[in-house]
Amino acid sequence: MRRTPVGRQTRAARGIPEATVARLPLYLRALTALSERSVPTVSSEELAAAAGVNSAKLRKDFSYLGSYGTRGVGYDVEYLVYQISRELGLTQDWPVVIVGIGNLGHALANYGGFASRGFRVAALLDADPAVVGATAAGLPVRHMDELESIVESQQVSIGVITTPPGAAQQVCDRLVEAGVTSILNFAPTVLTVPDGVDVRKVDLSIELQILAFHEQRKAGEEPEDEEPAEEPVRERAPGPVRAAAAKLRRAASGGKETKGETDRQAVLPA
Amino acid sequence: MRRTPVGRQTRAARGIPEATVARLPLYLRALTALSERSVPTVSSEELAAAAGVNSAKLRKDFSYLGSYGTRGVGYDVEYLVYQISRELGLTQDWPVVIVGIGNLGHALANYGGFASRGFRVAALLDADPAVVGATAAGLPVRHMDELESIVESQQVSIGVITTPPGAAQQVCDRLVEAGVTSILNFAPTVLTVPDGVDVRKVDLSIELQILAFHEQRKAGEEPEDEEPAEEPVRERAPGPVRAAAAKLRRAASGGKETKGETDRQAVLPA
């Protein structure tokens, strides 16, 4: 996707796969721990175990960065820490704004891993006058009105959105307009951004739903309903009839079934 | 990966790809919004736009669930909400424990999207006597000692870990031992679990680092250091020499470089 030979000529490092990029922080964390224990070198096998991946994947990942290992020996911990840090852009300082200082914004402002790794909270912003002026993590909460001036004066390129879902797109638009080009979105909202802006999302509800899916599988696949047994080959009733049927099922599904090892009530999301 | 024909015979739905499972919650969210606006039917094109994916992917995803659409018409919103909810296991109620009631645990306990979608906070747990007894989101914080009895008596199968990193594995072990088989980990720790236990992780620091990587790319790839230009073809000095060189570079890299459009200080993660 990303194909941005903006600067000078493209070097090998340009083509690092997304899946690899997403694992570099894991390797870096494991390496940092080794570094703190003054471990001088580490093999792909050991490091992979510490990072929770297999060693073939790790070596493949590192091969995109260059040949930083020594055959028969392993990797120099300090050197790798430095190379990965540089590859990830962590040899710079990245000022970040957090917009929406509710419970979650508060938690993030206080998050330790934030300050390390080169990320610095440039400002906390909120639209609520009752919150503005309060202090979180030693920083004053400032009003949304200051968003543009802060982003510009402090060269903020990363914004974190922890607003209620209804405000997220609007906040996102303002951040982008002001010059932010990377957004980490904690609001359960699909954000629309122009080309060149990256959005990553963190969504508790989605993670839980994925876990629930697998949990249900593990629980043994008993019927959760009256007639689910041969459900894929269901008859094709016209839409409205189906909807009515669904409603009936929903109404009927309250607290009926009992799973083998559990006894959970049937509940549909609101 | 997951191949668990635990219950009776395997039906088509067994083989839903992970990537599809991860998108079902997105579709469900978009459908719920349509449902609330009383929209009766939706095309793959419209729904895909609302969920932020392309329509071919959406149709492919839905094809794993069954044939729930009507050619020439689209999908019945209510019916799809029901089918996806059931597929994800959301027609049941899932009691969840949150362990570690710091800022983040607090925020999660208060998170609205938690209570909807069938997830219910069964208990908040903390090891710190100073926190135990306090109230968060209307629930008392209980002591870790009660973990086992709560998990067993309330049939909790999902645990959320929001402890400091040092405590995460230990908490994880206790959860698993008590019977929890799905874990959502917010601590920046690689958790080791037995087969049959699912772990998903949410890691702010990793997300920010991935954004920083792309941000750096966008910024145009100027040298962040003295000699990075032909860095992939670097000479292969033996480990210790490399490490020393790296340290030199680290020491030297403080506040030197100036990017084209930014002026950030060079900082290495702690």
Next chain:
DNA sequence: TAGATTGTTAATCGATTAACAATC
């Protein structure tokens, strides 16, 4: 019947993995 839209096919792309030659 004509128009619309699904469900599926097949091609392509990207990620994972095992195996092993290269080489320290």
Next chain:
DNA sequence: TAGATTGTTAATCGATTAACAATC
């Protein structure tokens, strides 16, 4: 030199996408 471990190859697997026949 012998043992260890990297870096790379090639096979496999899974995910994405465009296109279109099926069919409402």
